[in-house]
Amino acid sequence: MFRYIVFIPLFPAIGTFLNGIFGHRFTKNAVHTVAITAIGLSFLFSLYAFFQLISLPPHARVIEETVYSWISTGNFSVNVAFLLDPLSSIMLLVVTGVGFLIHIYSVGYMHHDKAYWRFFTYLNLFVFAMLLLVMGNNFLMMFVGWEGVGLCSYLLIGFWYEDNNNANAGKKAFVVNRIGDFGFILGIFLIFTTFGTITYRDVFDKATMMLPYGGTIATAITLLLFVGATGKSAQIPLYVWLPDAMAGPTPVSALIHAATMVTAGVYMIARCNVLYSLAPFSLGVVATVGAITALFAATMGLLQRDIKKVLAYSTISQLGYMFLGVGVAAYSAGVFHLMTHAFFKALLFLGAGSVIHAMGGEQDIMKMGGLRRYIPKTFLTFFIGTLAIAGTPGLAGFFSKDEILWQAFSSPHGHPVLWLIGAVAAGMTSFYMFRLTFLTFFGKERMDEHTKHHIHESPNSMVIPLMILALLSIIGGYVGIPEALGGGNHFHHFFEPVIRHVGEPKEEHFSHALEYGLMATSVGIAVIGFLISYTFYIKNPELPERLKNSMAGLYKLIFNKYYVDEIYEFVFVNGCKGLGTLLWQKFDVLVVDGIVNGVAKVVEILGETVRKLQTGYVQNYAVGILLGIVVILGIFIF
């Protein structure tokens, strides 16, 4: 009776096909109707599946539907099959729901673009790949989706490919992703050689029986898979593609680089929670990398001037939070933050797109200011998004972020230092997000007259999704109110069946008082961030300039993103180029060509030598025959 979930990825696939083949001949109306219908139907089906899933008792909420048997050789078989359980249904709703809103937004945003049909084709293709990723019931399906979203990311970042910078950004994204994918696929190979199967259910069942707690194989597998996650989800050291990816159209940034693709790494870890729970070392690595990334990216977001770049670093930082969450084995908290982040980050990106649209393409916040009078709806929704991401109590971001910070402190895999890093990063998040809002919508108007005349509110197709997302940012957190505040934490209970508990150290029970204390501390830090930001940009606007001049060196370091890109360029890119040149000149020209030419030379010399046997005299040939006869006779006689 769940057979219809097979259609959920199918609709976007059909949309891709229709728009891809015939789109250039459709009218703009036809193109976006096809695309939006496709994803709209997927969303409805996902919604229906969700409600049908809840009607089942908790232990029965695992549905697998096989489409066909893909590989079947000997003992190894992989099917194209879809899995519906709490985790995948949450991901389905997020992907199709937020995706649907972004499709609608794109109708307005991309209205003047001449490659309208190509955009919607790629968008649908992306949704299809992402759905394969979250719905697959084995690692191979996940990997197919993984690669598919990487491809679509490349296609969409470099959408306006006539500009070389955009094409290069797309290329950079794909190459860095690929490096992560290398680790990922090694992880899958290791899983296969260890368990002989790559279907989730079989692997996880066998893992509890076969792998010792903290053993090397589990650690190796999980670390390799995490390498893939750092690439896809932009953690240290493979985050460098995400800021550059802002070269793509804003709906792309919202969909792919905020709400869905970059969360694939978090989804993967949550899905493989058994393996990670069996490898506490890997969990530690994940949590540490997540925390450090959160802090590191937050520092870089403090000083950026491009509105989308600030949001990009914010995304990296929030992804760090998600990894911190799953890294302390708080899988449901990480996925909860994934969901709320999708709401408010998509909102912020779409709002930024609306601002850019109003400003006629300008993205530098230093050239904006005081926009709240001109584009009030955009301002309102954007402000709600800022409040949410800063962790204002009562909005979505508060509950999810707080859950992660609490788990970072109290979980058996957690550590107070991790909590501290997370809290400081939260403070910085609050600061730079309010800085962004203040510089864009408040204060002195710094744009020129020509632009000022053209500022206009965005069309409804762009504003309505903003409002819906704002609403979700407000109420989206209420499904996960922790018990300390009197809620039932429905999210955690819904998610619980996905987590398998494996011999982990016992949880200590902390008092609620401690939880309140930490909650208050994080809210306090957020408020401090807000106050500092208010001081810098509203009350004393000359303060930032003085601070910058007094710490010029540090400012330059952070503003240039710690020169990480330059270091990578120097070490890896030039290193590879140098290696390539060396191999070409030394190895290919000398050795390979040498061998090939050498073989020819040997044949030539051999020919010259053997040629001397042909004397032309029959008697010499007869001597040869006689020699052979004598030898053979000799063998027979002796």
Place this chain on the structure above:
Amino acid sequence: MILTNFHLLVGILLFSIGVLGFLIRRNLLVCFMSIELMLNSVNLIFVTYSNMLKSTIGLMYVFFIMAVAAAEVSIGLAIIILLFRQKGTVDMDSLNTLKG
């Protein structure tokens, strides 16, 4: 060594002499005659065995060898005549145009 069968010894002796003649001499005709000598020696050995084993197959072989040898000689001599017409001599050392 006691000669177990004298005819066999004669046969192999004739064969060796034939081989030697073929390899040593420069005159094409003498060379060809050495080939005939070899064939005859083989005939002798066949007949010897036919007698020793009381079998007829040996004699049949001899019969066919002789017939074929006759045909071969006729063709061979025709070729030698042609060669003489071309080269003007029957010296084997002049036949080296197939030198590689």
Place this chain on the structure above:
Amino acid sequence: MISTYLSYIFGVVAVIAAASTILQKNPVYSAASLIIVMISLAVNYLLLDAEFISAIQIIVYAGAVMVMFVFVIMFLNVGDVSKIKPNWSSGRIWGGFLTVVLFVQLFLAIQTIKNNVEAKDILSESLQGLDSTRMIGKVLFSDFLLPFELVSVVLIVGIVGAVVLGKSKD
């Protein structure tokens, strides 16, 4: 007894004549020596109970083949000249050496002959007690009919080939 001595004598004659064949400078003398070899062999065949073979040896080999040889020698007029001497190049020395080795090997080979073996072929069953001509006649036209016909084809090919090769260009 006499047959043994005769076989010894004619064997020796054959060997000496063969040596003479290859060692004579004048090819006509070589041909003559070869004829002597063939006649000695014919005698040996008689002593080995192969009368038919002996007869056709003289008729075909000594009578036809050698006559052709002599004819060609005379035709090409190399009889009196014969300035062709062997030159001892490395090929020839190797040839001589290998011939000696060959002879030694063959000699060792015939040491291992068993004297009293009788061949068990179907031909010897029905042919006990017949003389060789009758034996050959019986076998030739029954079991060896196909090779017989093929030999006739070979002879025709020989004739045609000889005629074609012998034609002068018109």
